[in-house]
Amino acid sequence: MATAVAMGKTPARGLAIRQILLYVGLILFGVLTLSPFILSILGAFKSTVEIGAYPPTFLPQVWHPDNFIQVWKLFPLFPRWFLNSLGLSVTVMVLNVLFCAMAGYAFSRLEFPGRNILFLAVLATLMIPLQVTMVPKFIMLARLHLVNTYPAVILPNVSTAAGIFLMTQFMKAIPKELEEAARIDGAGKFTTFWRVILPLSVPAMTALAIFSFQGQWNDFLWPLIVLTSPHLWTLPLGLAGFSTEYVSNTNWVLVGSIFTTIPMAILVFVFQRYIVKSVATTGGK
Amino acid sequence: MAIDVRPKVGAQAKVPTGGGTRLKRPRPYREWLTSYVFLIPAIIVIGGFTFVAMGVALFLSFFKYDLFTLQWNDIHNYIKAVGNADFHKAMLNVVYYMLVVVTLQTILALTIALVLDRIMAGRGVFRTVYYLPAITSSVVMGLIFSWLFTPGGWVGTAVGGVFPGLRNFGWLLDPGTALPAIMTTTIWSTAATFMIVFVSGLQDIPAQLYEAARIDGAVGWRSLWNITLPLLRPTIFLVTVLGTIGTLQVFDQVYVMTNGGPLKSTLTPVFLIYTEAFRDYSVGLACAEAFILFLIIFTFTLIQRRFIDTTIEY
Amino acid sequence: MRRLRFGLMLGVASTMLLAACGGGGTSNQAFDPTTITGTVRLSGWTSSPSEDKLLTDQVAAFEAKYPKIKVAYEPVPQDFTTKLKAQMAAGTEPDVFYVELGEAAGFMQKKVLLDLRPYMAKTSTNASDFAGPLLGAFKQGDGIYGIPKDFNTLALFYNKDMFKAAGVSEPTKDWTWQDLQTAAKKLTTGSVYGLMTPPDVARWAPFVYQNGGQVVSSDFSKSMLTDPATIEATKFYTSFQKDGSGTYPAKLGAGIGWAGDALAKGRAAMVMEGGWLIPFMGNYPAINWGAVELPRGKSQGNLFFTVGYSISARTKVPDASWLLLNYLTSLENQKVVLNSGFALPTRVALKDDPFFSAHPASAAIFSGYAYAKPFSWGIHTGKVNDAVNAALERILLGKQSVEDSLKQADKEVNDALAG
Structure with missing residues (x-):
């Protein structure tokens, strides 16, 4: 917008042409962005024969909405995977937000020996990639007999360095006076945290919640390592397995892909505003 | 990765300096204790699954371990890793992948953000549309693009319109094009996220600056070059760092689309470590390779971070 | 694999x-x-x-x-x-x-x-x-x-109608390598390939045995990949793709993930598969198929x-x-x-x-x-298979000659067998 103002000097017609060109560019890019989705959705309605047709057809010659029912019926694990994904994502989201907020509170508002060192230690883990820790993490969980259980997926993800950093930074900006007022009223640290700090931190918590949820929903590598029984799998894991089983039925694989994507797409539409804001503050991770 | 680009919130508070005002603390020990109670979950999770895990990885990297028997192996895992042709190949692949993906996705995201910043209306609609790929699971993305890249598929048909010889080309079956095909998939899905980071970075540039520049006669390209880009530098750095970290860990697309092939042309370090540890059960070797990789990334990130720290505030 | x-x-x-x-x-x-x-x-x-x-x-x-x-x-x-x-x-x-x-x-x-x-x-x-x-x-x-x-x-599964159309008499258990090669060429037309030859150790190994070669020595102690008989068999196995009468399934496009798909969807005249293909073909009643023992080289050879x-x-x-x-x-x-x-x-x-x-x-x-031999090379089977599959892929992609590729795999297999 700022630049649009800056261009106020340009004659009106030049401005209009420029605007049209910009929109054309944006629409073209939009088409490019959406085309894989559109082709997939159309492909999901094609027959097994037509999906392998050469050259490919754009619209299905015969529409097969029954593909959706077929996949759901032939593969009763799909609803199960959906629930697993949902349950794990919600659990990780709630616990991660809570634990990161707690840690953020301690780091931003409390004084204790070792605070700086601990905070630096947390930050340092941002630089440790998953590939270094995935093998020992698996072995530790195996020793604890937690491999192939939900906690194996949940535990390592419920206090993330990025989340703690975000909460700490946010809470530092909350005026001290509010906290003081609560203290004068005789509230302890826990009450202050729960009644004063948490309600004020809702924006940061929302951002963190959305990313925790999305991250868990789409996570593949870690569940792949620790979940061995199909009834515990999440949607991406199940879908990957499904696609190797039904190599000959690309149309079904596309149906499964749509099942996996729709919940996130709905979430994005509902929480659009928050998501944009939180991507902007956190860089999308 | 939360590196707050927009220091509106808590801008004055530098990283760990903490609480500011010092009030009279009647019983400091109690507050200490309270603090640790608040930190217990974080200490257990991060301490256990990162620091202890690192220790375990370091320990195992000196052993021959197949998940069943543990056998001292001196530094042979490291020697083997350094001489491992697959490891070299994986490193080369991922550097190639990182350079191309980070460069292209940054340019693409910035371009779109700049265009979006200049249109009169409808920004929200475009933003939502562009954002869809970013929320799509990488497995779904991989499956869809595998299908698009199949011989005689949509990519073949599109490219075949110009070069008929390529109509039945197997993009994912040729060592020369498999990795670029994965790069395309990744860029398609990540550019949107970074576009939004750029859009908000652009909004933070004070309008008065443009106004002042306009009076000085700087419009269009000149204002872009002289004002927008320099002020966007911290954001560009942020996007580059996040992109680097993300690309170095690429795994899902490789697993779904090519399984590391053809001829190891899409083998990446994470995929290699995964297969060595969990398919071949050469756990010690996998840990040694992970450590070497960690040292490389660590050095790399430190260098990058130095840049960020000096430029993040404006 | x-x-x-x-x-x-x-x-x-x-x-x-x-x-x-x-x-x-x-x-x-x-x-x-x-x-x-x-x-x-x-x-x-x-x-x-x-x-x-x-x-x-x-x-x-x-x-x-x-x-x-x-x-x-x-x-x-x-x-x-x-x-x-x-x-x-x-x-x-x-x-x-x-x-x-x-x-x-x-x-x-x-x-x-x-x-x-x-x-x-x-x-x-x-x-x-x-x-x-x-x-x-x-x-x-x-x-x-x-x-x-x-x-x-493994057996040689074939599309009877394609044989008829090409005027080639249907395969018998007495077929030789020469018969297979001639038929594959004649059956290749348009988008149909004569034979599926994937870079897969389990389809290639029978040819090695038919030629009197070995994959690894009988006690699983050393690689036999550079043995002249093995090299000759590999040359024959990869010759189909070279002369255009063979290819591998993934190259045929969407919905074709394995050789069975290629036969079922009328894109291949012959494939080498096992009994699992029989009920699969039941889903494709339009294809008129048959199956015989694999062709023989110097002798008969197969995997179980x-x-x-x-x-x-x-x-x-x-x-x-x-x-x-x-x-x-x-x-x-x-x-x-x-x-x-x-x-x-x-x-x-x-x-x-x-x-x-x-x-x-x-x-x-x-x-x-x-006359089949077990599809196993001892405790290092996985690594041997990986090395051979990669070698076949290098040859089929035209990146290396048969000799060079097998030489490289030979070293990898020996390393793997040594533990």
């Missing part, structure tokens, strides 16, 4: 066909199956929901027969062995599970499988009832660590594949597990295997079953067994 696994997965369905059929041998006095209780976890790979249903039915029949035993079935569609090993490392492996021929040696070496002999004695199950070479894959020393549930070899049921050495319910295993590999069940076409029975009693004379495809696969 992935395709082969798919085939094997299909083959597995065999034992699960149809419910009912009782029969776990006769019980002796010291051992009363009806008193045994517990929950048995059973796991294997699966390729289709119908297959899941078959095993669930089978399990239900077992549970009806032994009401005090519960069975928890955990089918895994992908990376079965990886997941099984992960569970073993975590001490949470199932009680009864599939073991692929190529994995058996490694598992036995790690002592993670239960020696079945004491349990076989309890139900009077005789080792000699099973084909020696098949059972042999699950033996170490005197111990028996698995019971083969079914087996397969088998999958066994094993019990975890750490199981808490060995008796109940054994009853389940014994039930699933009983004579009655093996008849079901045979009649499905998926795979062949491992019990010698069924080798002259009238089914064979009525079903030439199954008969051809059975005939191959007479």
Whole structure:
């Protein structure tokens, strides 16, 4: 917008042409962005024969909405995977937000020996990639007999360095006076945290919640390592397995892909505003 | 990765300096204790699954371990890793992948953000549309693009319109094009996220600056070059760092689309470590390779971070 | 390897066909199956929901027969062995599970499988009832660590209509390499390829044996990849793609993931597959197909594949597990295997079953067994397979000559065999 103002000097017609060109560019890019989705959705309605047709057809010659029912019926694990994904994502989201907020509170508002060192230690883990820790993490969980259980997926993800950093930074900006007022009223640290700090931190918590949820929903590598029984799998894991089983039925694989994507797409539409804001503050991770 | 680009919130508070005002603390020990109670979950999770895990990885990297028997192996895992042709190949692949993906996705995201910043209306609609790929699971993305890249598929048909010889080309079956095909998939899905980071970075540039520049006669390209880009530098750095970290860990697309092939042309370090540890059960070797990789990334990130720290505030 | 696994997965369905059929041998006095209780976890790979249903039915029949035993079935569609090993490392492996021929040696070496002999004695199950070479894959020393549930070899499946259209007489069991090559060329037209030649050790190895070569030495101590006979066989196997009469399935486009798809969708005139292709082709009634033994080179040569049921050495319910295993590999069940076409029975009693004379495809696969060698190269099978597959891929992609590529694989295989 700022630049649009800056261009106020340009004659009106030049401005209009420029605007049209910009929109054309944006629409073209939009088409490019959406085309894989559109082709997939159309492909999901094609027959097994037509999906392998050469050259490919754009619209299905015969529409097969029954593909959706077929996949759901032939593969009763799909609803199960959906629930697993949902349950794990919600659990990780709630616990991660809570634990990161707690840690953020301690780091931003409390004084204790070792605070700086601990905070630096947390930050340092941002630089440790998953590939270094995935093998020992698996072995530790195996020793604890937690491999192939939900906690194996949940535990390592419920206090993330990025989340703690975000909460700490946010809470530092909350005026001290509010906290003081609560203290004068005789509230302890826990009450202050729960009644004063948490309600004020809702924006940061929302951002963190959305990313925790999305991250868990789409996570593949870690569940792949620790979940061995199909009834515990999440949607991406199940879908990957499904696609190797039904190599000959690309149309079904596309149906499964749509099942996996729709919940996130709905979430994005509902929480659009928050998501944009939180991507902007956190860089999308 | 939360590196707050927009220091509106808590801008004055530098990283760990903490609480500011010092009030009279009647019983400091109690507050200490309270603090640790608040930190217990974080200490257990991060301490256990990162620091202890690192220790375990370091320990195992000196052993021959197949998940069943543990056998001292001196530094042979490291020697083997350094001489491992697959490891070299994986490193080369991922550097190639990182350079191309980070460069292209940054340019693409910035371009779109700049265009979006200049249109009169409808920004929200475009933003939502562009954002869809970013929320799509990488497995779904991989499956869809595998299908698009199949011989005689949509990519073949599109490219075949110009070069008929390529109509039945197997993009994912040729060592020369498999990795670029994965790069395309990744860029398609990540550019949107970074576009939004750029859009908000652009909004933070004070309008008065443009106004002042306009009076000085700087419009269009000149204002872009002289004002927008320099002020966007911290954001560009942020996007580059996040992109680097993300690309170095690429795994899902490789697993779904090519399984590391053809001829190891899409083998990446994470995929290699995964297969060595969990398919071949050469756990010690996998840990040694992970450590070497960690040292490389660590050095790399430190260098990058130095840049960020000096430029993040404006 | 992935395709082969798919085939094997299909083959597995065999034992699960149809419910009912009782029969776990006769019980002796010291051992009363009806008193045994517990929950048995059973796991294997699966390729289709119908297959899941078959095993669930089978399990239900077992549970009806032994009401005090519960069975928890955990089918895994992908990376079965990886997941099984992960569970073993975590001490949470199932009680009864599939073991692929190529994995058996490694598992036995790690002592993670239960020696079945004491349990076989309890139900009077005789080792000699099973084909020696098949059972042999699950033996170490005197111990028996698995019971083969079914087996397969490769046959040459072909599209009869394509042969007719090209004016080529249909293949016979006396076909030579020359016949195969000539036919493949004549059958290649438009978008149809004469023969599928994937970069897959399990399709290439039969040609090596037919040429009198070896993949690794008989004691699994060294690579035989640079042996002149092996090189010559490799040249022949890769010549089809070179002259345009062969290619591999993935190159044929969407919906074609393995050679079976190529035959079923009319894109290939000939493919080399096992019994798992038979029920698969049932989904494509428009294709008029037949199957014969593989062509011969200097001699006949083939591979056999088998999958066994094993019990975890750490199981808490060995008796109940054994009853389940014994039930699933009983004579009655093996008849079901045979009649499905998926795979062949491992019990010698069924080798002259009238089914064979009525079903030439199954008969051809059975005939191959007479001269087939096991698809296993000892405890390092996985690494040997990887090296050979990569070598074939390099040749088929035109990146290396046959000699150079095999030379490289030779070194890799020797390194792997040395541990």
